[in-house]
Amino acid sequence: MMTMRRRSAGVVAAAMLVTLAIWALARMLDVELTVGKGLDARPVGAADGPTWLADGAAGVVLIGMHLAVGVVLIAGFGRQAATTD
Numbered sequence: 749m750m751t752m753r754r755r756s757a758g759v760v761a762a763a764m765l766v767t768l769a770i771w772a773l774a775r776m777l778d779v780e781l782t783v784g785k786g787l788d789a790r791p792v793g794a795a796d797g798p799t800w801l802a803d804g805a806a807g808v809v810l811i812g813m814h815l816a817v818g819v820v821l822i823a824g825f826g827r828q829a830a831t832t833d
Contacts, residue, residue: 752828755824755828756825756828758824759820759821759824759825759828760821762820762824763817763820763821763824766813766816766817766820767813767816767817770809770812770813770816771813774809777805779805779806779809780805780806781802781806781809781810782802782803782806783802783806785803789803792806792810
């Protein structure tokens, strides 16, 4: 049971590291990660979800981030499920 918890924590930690790496890359490339239009534009927060509110490069980065984290979570938990069967 403890091994399963450690693996789950490892998968979540890997997903968080991927997110931070993509976020850092976006900042290095000087992509402004904002959602909203005009006066309603604000920086993306941890709880922001609707990527369709993002504009241009910010939208591409946010969608890419979601896809990368999804791949890490699916691969990690899929491998974990395969080893417990």
